[in-house]
Amino acid sequence: MYKMLIAEDVRTVRETLVHAIPWAKMGVSLIGAVGNGEEALARLKDEDADLLLTDIGMPKMNGLELIEAAQAGNPDIRCIILSGLSEFEHARKAIRLQVTDYVLKPVDPAEIERVVSNAVKEIGQERQSAGREDHPSSQNEEKLPHLADLLPPGEEGGNLKKKKLVDQAVGYVRRNYARRELSLSDVAAEVGLSEKYMNLLVKEVTGSTINHLIIRFRMEEAARLLKDPAVRIYEICDSVGYADLDHFRESFKKQHGLTPTEYRNRYS
Incomplete structure (x- = not known):
């Protein structure tokens, strides 16, 4: 199963995403559905995810900021944007962040299913060719030396x-x-x-x-x-x-x- 996190601030949309799509049938396991970017980032620190489905316009930390943070912690995560914001600037930044896909609201469960299924298929093919099929959520993280003399004593850097x-x-x-x-x-x-x-x-x-x-x-x-x-x-x-x-x-x-x-x- 491929792990996915949903970040969407509108409760009705969030519940539709959770309940109206056959995630298990697609080989996807939801690790959570949260209401803002900060909650999502905290969840990603606790548990690795293969996929992130996020709205852009959220309180505390918007979707693009969340994607930047998620990719810094896990460069392999696939990110899909769900938003009613179709302005060019958002789409252009999404491309720069190498977002997997961009789906506009209102939510169409069939479209979400199609996009996520394609992402899952791509992940599977990449990991199969790399000999990682048995470990869909593996993430290589190295323990790094201290960052000059700025790191607190005894603590290690991130990835x-x-x-x-x-x-x-x-x-x-x-x-x-x-x-x-x-x-x-x-x-x-x-x-x-x-x-x-x-x-x-x-x-x-x-x-x-x-x-x-x-x-x-x-x-x-x-x-x-x-x-x-x-x-x-x-x-x-x-x-x-x-x-x-x-x-x-x-x-x-x-x-x-x-x-x-x-x-x-x-x-x-």
Whole structure:
């Protein structure tokens, strides 16, 4: 049996999807039918799925954000979009995310059955040729080394794709933290993920949000520069991306427990 999760915020549509389609006959086992993207992502962390059938317009986390998150955790998952939103931008992004199919509402059980049956057939053929037919829900996950010194002690990174995305985001922050206008949206655009999922992914792997990482890198550089008494504090403030000296002092004290002047007096 191939495992499938349904994410649909409209209860009547969700119940129709669960009860009006002969899933078992198609070789599909439902692992759940949830009402928003966050619930769906939590379920996928608890149990692997081969298929994800999701609406686009959902509260908390929309369907496209859910697909990004699901694919980062399991690159092999097949995703099918069910939505009344037929605008070109959604379809174009769905193509970029390599969505298996796109079905418009109102729900037609026969159409859903056709699309899912095709997806199941494709999965079966791929796994048969790869010698994986007996393990329809297998997922290879490696235990990875720590992500520089950002991972909490004793904890391991996620799967390889997830680590690469976080490496890319952290590397971009490290190279650009001195840019005064640097923000979460810049980092998300660089990596090619939504802001919400980018922040969620980095927080999961490193324990810090993007904004906290920006501040951390700035304060580490400020501490290094403060050890040189020839560099003025206002110059350090400007060089690490702060326009306001009071804001810089407040951020530095929060990070190091000392004001910049106190830190300089102690360590220079």
